[in-house]
Amino acid sequence: MMAFLKLLARNRLALAGLIVIGMVVVLALITPLLPLADPDVTDTPNRFKPPFSEGAILGTDHLGRDLLSRLMWGTRLSLAMGLAAAIIAATIGSAIGIIAGYYGGRTDNIIMRGVDMLMAFPYILLALAIVAALGPGLMNALIAVAAVNVPFFARNIRGITVGIAHKEFVDAARLAGMRDREIIVAEVLPNVLPVIVIAMSTTVGWMILETAGLSFLGLGSQPPQADLGSMLGEARSALITNPHTSIVPGAMILIIVMAINLLGDGVRDALDPRLKSGALSRPMPATTVDRQGAVPAAKTESLLDIAGLRTEFRVRDRLYKAVSGVDLHVEKGECLGIIGESGSGKSVTALSVMGLVASPPGVITGGAVHFDGKEIIGAPYEVLRSLRGRRVAYIFQDPLATLHPLYKVGDQLIEAIQSHDSVSSADARSRAIGLLKSVRIPNAESRIESYPYEMSGGMRQRVGIAMALANNPDVIIADEPTTALDVTVQAQILSVLSDLRRERGLAIIFITHDFGVVGQLCDRVAVMYAGQIVEEGPTAAVLRNPQHPYTSRLIDCVPTLGGGQRKLSAIPGLPPVVDNLPVGCAFAERCDKAHADCRAGPVELVKTEEARKTRCLFPEVVSERSA
Amino acid sequence: MTEAIKLTGLSKSFPVGKRLFGPPKAMVHAVEPLDLTVKIGETLGIVGESGCGKSTLAKMLVGLLPPTTGQIEIEGAVLDNADPAIFGKRIQYVFQDPISSLNPRKTIRQIMEVPLRRLHNLDKTARAARIREIFAAVNLREEFLDRYPHEFSGGQAQRIGIARALAAEARILILDEPVSALDVSVQAQVLNLLADLKKEFGLTYLFISHDLAVVEAVSDRVAVLYFGAIVEVGAARDIFANPRHPYTALLAQSAPEVGRPIAAPETAETELPDPMSPPLGCAFNERCAFASDRCRREKPALAADGSGRDFACFNPLAASQEDG
Ligand SMILES: Nc1ncnc2c1ncn2[C@@H]1O[C@H](COP(=O)(O)OP(=O)(O)OP(=O)(O)O)[C@@H](O)[C@H]1O
Ligand code: SF4
Ligand code: SF4
Ligand SMILES: [Mg+2]
Numbered sequence: 001m002m003a004f005l006k007l008l009a010r011n012r013l014a015l016a017g018l019i020v021i022g023m024v025v026v027l028a029l030i031t032p033l034l035p036l037a038d039p040d041v042t043d044t045p046n047r048f049k050p051p052f053s054e055g056a057i058l059g060t061d062h063l064g065r066d067l068l069s070r071l072m073w074g075t076r077l078s079l080a081m082g083l084a085a086a087i088i089a090a091t092i093g094s095a096i097g098i099i100a101g102y103y104g105g106r107t108d109n110i111i112m113r114g115v116d117m118l119m120a121f122p123y124i125l126l127a128l129a130i131v132a133a134l135g136p137g138l139m140n141a142l143i144a145v146a147a148v149n150v151p152f153f154a155r156n157i158r159g160i161t162v163g164i165a166h167k168e169f170v171d172a173a174r175l176a177g178m179r180d181r182e183i184i185v186a187e188v189l190p191n192v193l194p195v196i197v198i199a200m201s202t203t204v205g206w207m208i209l210e211t212a213g214l215s216f217l218g219l220g221s222q223p224p225q226a227d228l229g230s231m232l233g234e235a236r237s238a239l240i241t242n243p244h245t246s247i248v249p250g251a252m253i254l255i256i257v258m259a260i261n262l263l264g265d266g267v268r269d270a271l272d273p274r275l276k277s278g279a280l281s282r283p284m285p286a287t288t289v290d291r292q293g294a295v296p297a298a299k300t301e302s303l304l305d306i307a308g309l310r311t312e313f314r315v316r317d318r319l320y321k322a323v324s325g326v327d328l329h330v331e332k333g334e335c336l337g338i339i340g341e342s343g344s345g346k347s348v349t350a351l352s353v354m355g356l357v358a359s360p361p362g363v364i365t366g367g368a369v370h371f372d373g374k375e376i377i378g379a380p381y382e383v384l385r386s387l388r389g390r391r392v393a394y395i396f397q398d399p400l401a402t403l404h405p406l407y408k409v410g411d412q413l414i415e416a417i418q419s420h421d422s423v424s425s426a427d428a429r430s431r432a433i434g435l436l437k438s439v440r441i442p443n444a445e446s447r448i449e450s451y452p453y454e455m456s457g458g459m460r461q462r463v464g465i466a467m468a469l470a471n472n473p474d475v476i477i478a479d480e481p482t483t484a485l486d487v488t489v490q491a492q493i494l495s496v497l498s499d500l501r502r503e504r505g506l507a508i509i510f511i512t513h514d515f516g517v518v519g520q521l522c523d524r525v526a527v528m529y530a531g532q533i534v535e536e537g538p539t540a541a542v543l544r545n546p547q548h549p550y551t552s553r554l555i556d557c558v559p560t561l562g563g564g565q566r567k568l569s570a571i572p573g574l575p576p577v578v579d580n581l582p583v584g585c586a587f588a589e590r591c592d593k594a595h596a597d598c599r600a601g602p603v604e605l606v607k608t609e610e611a612r613k614t615r616c617l618f619p620e621v622v623s624e625r626s627a
Numbered sequence: 628m629t630e631a632i633k634l635t636g637l638s639k640s641f642p643v644g645k646r647l648f649g650p651p652k653a654m655v656h657a658v659e660p661l662d663l664t665v666k667i668g669e670t671l672g673i674v675g676e677s678g679c680g681k682s683t684l685a686k687m688l689v690g691l692l693p694p695t696t697g698q699i700e701i702e703g704a705v706l707d708n709a710d711p712a713i714f715g716k717r718i719q720y721v722f723q724d725p726i727s728s729l730n731p732r733k734t735i736r737q738i739m740e741v742p743l744r745r746l747h748n749l750d751k752t753a754r755a756a757r758i759r760e761i762f763a764a765v766n767l768r769e770e771f772l773d774r775y776p777h778e779f780s781g782g783q784a785q786r787i788g789i790a791r792a793l794a795a796e797a798r799i800l801i802l803d804e805p806v807s808a809l810d811v812s813v814q815a816q817v818l819n820l821l822a823d824l825k826k827e828f829g830l831t832y833l834f835i836s837h838d839l840a841v842v843e844a845v846s847d848r849v850a851v852l853y854f855g856a857i858v859e860v861g862a863a864r865d866i867f868a869n870p871r872h873p874y875t876a877l878l879a880q881s882a883p884e885v886g887r888p889i890a891a892p893e894t895a896e897t898e899l900p901d902p903m904s905p906p907l908g909c910a911f912n913e914r915c916a917f918a919s920d921r922c923r924r925e926k927p928a929l930a931a932d933g934s935g936r937d938f939a940c941f942n943p944l945a946a947s948q949e950d951g
Contacts, residue, residue: 168728171691172788175720176795177712177745190732341810342781457677486676486837487881494883513811516883543885557811559840561882564864566844567822570815574780 007270014266020259024252028076037066039073040224048242061231061245062238065224071248074226079256081142081220081227082208088146089207090200093153098192100154101161102184112158118151127210131219138227141220145210153199160195164188194271201267205260212253228253286355286381287311289364295378298370302329303507304353304392304475309367311345311352314360320579322348324531325367327605330475333505335498337522337539339512341554341575345531346511350477352377354392355384372474390420393473397480399464403452409436409463410448416470435466439496458489465496475507482517494521515558519543524611527551530576530586533605537612547608547619550587585616593618630703631799631831632665632688632718637697639683643903655902657683659856660697662929665799667702670825670832672846672863674839674878678902680855681835685801688833689720701799715746719792723804725784729776735787736772742795757794764827765790765820782813786820793824799831807836818845839867839882851875854900854910857929861936869947872938873915909941917942 009015037056043064051059051067058067100111118126130144164170165188173187214220215229223230228249235245298305306328313320323345330336338346351357353369355377369377371392376384396402404412413432417423423431429448436444439462452460461481468476478497482490498521501508510522518525518539526536527548535548546552556569573590576582584599585591591598598617605615638660643653658680665671675681686692688699690706699706701717722728729738736758743754762769765786776784785805792800802821806814822845824830836842842849846863851874859872870876900906900913909927912918921941929939934946 168722168724169730171686171720172722172728172791173730173741174691175689175715176742176791177715178741187730191730341812487839487883488676488877490883491881514883516885519885520883520887554812557815559838559844560884561840561843561867561879563840563844565846568815568818568844570819571812572816574782574813 004270008266011266011269013262014269017259017262017264017266020255021263024075024256024259025079027072028079031072031076034072036069036072039065039069039226041065042224048238048245050242051244051248058248059244062234062242067245067248070226070231071228071252074228074231074249075252075256077138077221077225077227078208078212078229078253081138081145081211082204085142085145085149085207085211086200086204088142089149089203090153090196092146093150094157094192094196096150096154097157097159098161098184098188101158102165102180102188104162104165108158111154115151115154118148119155123148124210124213127214128217128219131214136219136222138221138225141211141214144214145207148210149203149207152203153196156199157192157196160192161188164191198264198268198271201264202261203264205257205264208260209253209257228256284359286359286384287352287357287362287364288359289355289377291364291366291378293366295368295375298368298373298375299327300329301373302331303372304509305329305370306349306353307368307370309349309352309369310365311348311357312363312365314363318579321581322362322531322578323352324578324581326528326531326533328509328526328533328536330507330509332474332507333501334524335501335508335510335522337510337512337518337525338528339515339518339525340528341513343575343578344528345578346528347479349528350394350479350509350511353477354388354394355381356388356394386420389416389473390471391473392475392477393468393471395461395464395468395476395478395481397483399457399460400452402464402467403460405452408449408451409455410450413448413463413466413470416467420471432466432470435469436463438469438500439463439466440492441466456489458485458492461485461489461493462496465493465500469500472504473506475509477509477511479511480513481510483512483514490517497521515543515555516560527554530581531578532586532615533613534587534615535613536605537609541609541612545620547612547614548587548616549591549593549618549620552620553590629666630664630700631667631669632663632833633700634661634663634688635698635700636660636662637684637687637699638695639680639687639692640695653903656855656905657902658687659854661857663850663857663860665831665833667798667831668829669848670834670846672842672849673833673835673852674837674842674849675852677837679852681852682803683855684852685720685803685833685835688801689718690714691720712746715742715795715797717797718799718801719795719797720801720803721785721788721792721805724808725781725788726776726779728788729784731776734773734775738776738787739772739791739794742791746795761790761793764793764824780813781809782816785809785817789817789820789824793828798829799833802832802834804836805834806841807838814841821845839878843867851878854902854905856910856939857937858911858940859936859938860929861938865947866936871932871936871943871946872940873917873942873944874911875938876944877914909939917944 046060046064047062049056049060051057053059056066058071061067061070096111100108127144127148130147131140134140134143170183170187173183211220212227212229215227216233218233221227221230231249232246239246296307299307306326309323309326311323313322326349328336338349340346348357352364364377368375371387376387403409410432413435414425414428417428417431433444433448436447441447441459441462482493485493494517497508500506512518522539524537525539525542526533529550535542535546535551542551543555546555553571557571559568571590576586576589582588582599584601585603588594588598595618603615603617605613608614608619637658639658640654640656643655673681683692687694701714706714739758740754743749743757749757759769767786767790779787806817809817825832834842834845843863848860849863849866850857851859851872853874859866859875866875867879870879900910906913908924909922912922919942927939927941929937931937
């Protein structure tokens with residue numbers, strides 16, 4: 001709650017809205033206590049007195065009634081009406097939405113068709129029709145405004161509820177013996193409540209306006225009772241001669257609605273968890289670079305050379321050092337594996353290469369990436385853009401990250417080809433078919449007409465690879481491309497990648513957490529832990545005799561087929577959180593060889609053998625692991 | 628009674644192309660009628676590709692999905708879906724995604740209390756005592772009880788999920804991919820905990836996973852599911868080493884293994900069959916190197932081979948020497 005208020009207060013406009021509407025509400029609440037004239041007593045001789053006249057600060061209206069008093073009482077009534085309508089609409093609408101969304105199936109179908117039908121009518125027409133049917137009057141106007149807003153709530157809340165009703169915790173509650181009604185109240189409702197509050201705070205202003213509108217037309221509050229709408233309506237005929245009678249209620253409506261809407265937007269932003277991580281702020285086209293210190297030179301002559309890369313996430317008062325000084329290189333025709341557990345910084349390393357880390361919050365704070373001899377971290381955006389896709393292509397775990405769901409895969413491939421290469425559509429098409437064939441999509445000529453959703457996960461991932469190949473890149477960076485796939489499909493994708501590398505001399509950086517995959521596909525492997533490379537070397541050598549205790553323990557954790565029923569080894573504890581890294585070895589907490597020296601200061605990545613490096617003061621002895 | 632779970636002719640079909648009124652356009656058979664038993668104290672592993680019906684089967688066993696045909700017996704009593712409070716005490720479920728199986732707006736204590744209150748009618752002090760016991764059993768610190776789910780790592784959250792299942796005091800646990808969302812170094816922590824709990828409380832497990840190596844490491848017997856049907860069942864120690872059904876062999880070959888060269892184990896045209904138009908005969912025939920004409924006409928039935936292995940295939944792979 002405190003965090004929520006703080007967030008709200010950071011939004012200046014919302015804070016202003018809160019203050020203004022707070023004052024209005026307080027004034028409305030204390031109106032009966034104030035020494036005001038009776039709002040309904042007519043005094044025709046004193047009609048249309050201008051503002052600031054004796055005994056009537058805001059003047060009087062066409063019947064000589066005190067405008068200030070009418071304004072205060074009218075505001076009170078309008079606020080109450082708007083709020084009541086919002087509460088009624090939210091309660092009924094949310095109840096309908098929750099029931100439809102939770103039960104689904106036919107219940108949902110019938111309810112939502114009814115709601116759709118209501119929504120098909122123009123909004124104000126519907127309200128007018130309802131009042132016309134019920135007859136004019138305050139209560140009926142309230143009912144009409146609430147009724148026309150019910151579908152809005154029903155629709156929104158249903159959408160949210162459908163998502164929640166399929167969450168596993170709802171199933172879990174059922175298995176713990178809870179009935180539907182209890183589940184709705186105790187499990188679903190707390191999760192939709194914030195959305196209801198958001199929906200209410202963004203609509204209550206409009207509902208005040210709508211009730212005022214009905215009163216303006218004489219369908220709401222009846223004379224002599226004042227509300228802001230009826231005051232405006234009665235002042236209409238004197239608009240030119242005595243404008244103050246219109247301006248007074250008009251200004252109040254404007255103030256209320258503006259303040260409420262500003263506040264409502266603030267509440268929405270503060271309650272929407274996506275905003276908390278800064279995700280809704282507009283991302284930059286390339287990762288922000290804020291390099292401290294000198295730009296390191298390339299360490300090797302390789303096609304792609306990463307030297308001393310540091311990438312951080314600056315989230316409010318926290319600093320997550322996702323990548324802290326990574327050196328890597330990959331040659332033409334080589335496959336480099338990056339292996340490590342979730343959160344070790346594999347993806348951030350890969351995305352930093354082409355400046356694809358989301359900024360904010362991501363910032364590259366150090367290091368260099370040389371591609372084909374040229375430094376590209378500090379390069380202008382145009383340079384990066386011309387390299388992206390054309391020379392360095394990515395394949396992601398979820399192919400839908402690169403495939404648009406609503407376009408045919410063929411058209412997307414053709415567009416990718418033509419965006420970097422001006423070739424005719426017919427040529428591009430035949431190249432697209434060729435690409436689909438090269439990733440072994442059966443019936444490529446007809447599959448080119450398919451939409452992504454018509455394909456299985458494995459097929460889509462092959463299209464993802466075809467997209468990456470579209471412009472004959474030199475380097476492919478594949479971030480867990482097979483993690484979401486079945487083993488049989490994974491085997492196919494790996495063999496496609498392995499052949500492409502041989503045939504086209506592609507350099508591949510393959511990110512995974514699976515030693516089996518690394519062992520089959522990669523020439524060299526780098527093991528990451530807490531944002532650093534802890535071991536690097538030829539795959540076979542690293543897997544056969546790992547030198548870093550983490551690598552060695554991790555390999556032991558992986559069950560292999562053919563071992564029979566057995567106890568598996570585990571590494572106790574958890575990896576450190578990267579916003580609070582220890583000064584010494586990051587693995588020390590979990591390492592059984594940890595020594596005081598390990599914790600004393602940073603441990604360097606040092607060469608241990610030809611082509612092998614390890615970041616450990618007490619590396620494993622070669623003979624420890626046989627086989 | 629030695630059977631924890633006994634399934635007879637259990638199947639599930641889902642309607643597709645639902646209309647507002649009247650019958651749906653078609654039915655998809657997610658699980659074909661199957662018979663299966665799990666003995667008390669046993670761990671039965673279930674493997675198969677995504678979409679083969681693993682989770683549908685598991686959800687029927689705990690009553691989250693009503694079966695289309697067939698019967699489920701849990702510890703000798705027929706499961707009737709009417710009352711979750713009764714079978715919740717016999718059989719419980721551990722979910723794949725540990726975080727999303729915990730309500731983000733409740734504290735761990737509130738989550739743990741539900742089964743104790745609803746299924747066992749314990750009062751407040753009894754609940755607190757029981758929660759303490761269970762947390763000790765799954766190696767969780769009591770101070771976690773007043774925190775919210777998002778404050779936990781995947782491995783910790785999965786242990787909370789297991790603790791909740793234990794709170795119901797069910798003797799049978801359905802573990803639906805319990806470690807596939809976890810890192811390898813943490814995966815083993817959870818698997819070893821499950822092994823210890825099984826010994827301590829005499830539990831029976833149905834362990835669903837797509838990771839053959841994990842299944843082999845924890846199971847006594849393994850059932851291989853393909854396209855909604857069991858194609859092979861046998862002892863975990865030799866089913867992948869000596870598969871009889873060609874599909875089991877394909878799975879075993881596809882598992883990535885250090886040192887084995889990459890080879891696409893089958894031709895690229897092969898995808899799972901379309902559930903809307905299931906193939907005639909053996910569901911595997913389009914992907915099978917041993918398919919004969921008979922396989923395209925007739926559906927093979929699951930049958931025992933006399934050595935404790937059941938498989939559904941007309942042209943099985945040869946049994947190895949030791950198998951006899
Ligand atoms: N947008 C972000 N805001 C804040 N922190 C982030 C963001 N993205 C990543 N991080 C942090 O950076 C660190 C490295 O994350 P990264 O995604 O590179 O890990 P990974 O090794 O790819 O893990 P996985 O195996 O789960 O994909 C993590 O601690 C993560 O929490
Ligand atoms: S440096 Fe020390 S603590 Fe770190 S891995 Fe090596 S032995 Fe273990
Ligand atoms: S029955 Fe025929 S098609 Fe099916 S698995 Fe056996 S040999 Fe292959
Ligand atoms: Mg990643």
